[in-house]
Amino acid sequence: MRDTGQSEKKLSDSMTFSDHLEELRQRILNSIYSILISIFFSLLIIKPLISFLEIPAGDIHLLQLAPGEFLFVAIKVAGYSGLIVSMPYIFYQIILFISPGLTKQEKSLILPAVFGSGLLFFLGLIFSWWILVPAAINFFISFGADIVEPTWSIERYFDFVLLLMSSTAIAFQLPVLQFILGSLGIITTEKMISNWKVVVISSAILSAVITPSTDPLTMSLLSISIVFLFFVGTGLTYLSENLKSKTLSSSH
Template sequence: MASTELETPPKNTTDEHLDEIPDEVEMSLFDHLEELRQRIFYALIAVAIGVTGCFIFVKPLVQLLEVPAGDVKFLQLAPGEFFFVSLKVAGYSGILVASPFILYQIIQFVLPGLTRRERRLLGPIVLGSSVLFFAGLAFAYLALIPAALKFFISYGADVVEQLWSIDRYFEFVLLLMFSTGLAFQIPVIQLILGYLGIVSSKQMLSGWRYVVLGAVVLGAVLTPSTDPLTQSLLAGAVLGLYFGGVGMVKLSGR
């Protein structure tokens, strides 16, 4: 009687290779904290340089951000108000200018602990996140802010004269731009969740009713104004990004 031998399936060497951590180096907790301290220190230096450089050229930046307001006159209602506005604009702009170097420091800190498979995903995530963030800034500057300001200027234009506080105006503009940039990160988050197998494209699509409700709430929360047009534009953009992210997750086979 012939004996039958059970054959063990061969191991997938490609998967094993992708799950390896190349150039793995053992580091103590103290070494990790020391490296983290250095990375944060370098990032703060880059931010300080960026803020200083933007403060030197802050007046052209202020004039650029005043363009959506059209012919509205801005007032300085308190001593030093424009100075503190300049600091705000330089601060936001400096962080934006230094963001590539900050991202580089973050990547260098987490890279040694990533497998080859995770490193393949890192490049597209960083690139996509950066592109979407700047796209969000552009969308806010070109669409959301002009729409909101047009609504406020036209409403009551025959009753009140348009004289605005420069501090309140820039608080509105900067908050709207950066909150929109953060909202544009939705597809990146979806791709990460899909890649990790936490949520599939089918599950994302099945909860579309909750997504619509969440987009409306998000548009109301992130929009510093209360006009329905701006909130609707932001909610529509969030929905478009979400369903676009579902499509990308589906194309990736998740």
């Protein structure tokens, strides 16, 4: 009986270089179309969407300080929303493009990693929305509450919120990266654990770089989250190593 993975590999190899380029072009166009469509529908509900994102601001007055500022904010919010909403379809296009050229063993590694990446991306958005954004805003309000009245530019507010959410979602990709590197044998669980001190220091530096604010509370929360995700990735790598060793022992 022919191996399914090998037959798919041969099917992929039979495609010419121009065929691969054409398929890649089509996948990219499909992804771009999905983003543009999502942006369009986001613009249709942009005012309720902006009102929703203003919830963490509470009683803070958000002002339009320049002509067209709210228009630019609406475009930014629609752009971010369109990209986020279309992410599942983009991941789907990635899977369709790479799956024909993968063996069965490679699919068992890559496809879960792609799905896990999408899941962690949305978990990062949820975590930043429910935890980081409110914590940062409350810190800013309470820090100067007895001196200044909090009246913020609407553009600066949304720049802060959108950048914090997107950077957190990207930081949440760490376990997927560890899983891929560990499954490929580039790094081991033992090596990861031995470098935990380096990870703690690096997480603090990374949090200071990707966090749009300079308050210690937001950076500390993000740094702790990165360390936690590192140990989650270490656990996934450990499970992957055990599964691989059991597979090899059973084959012999």
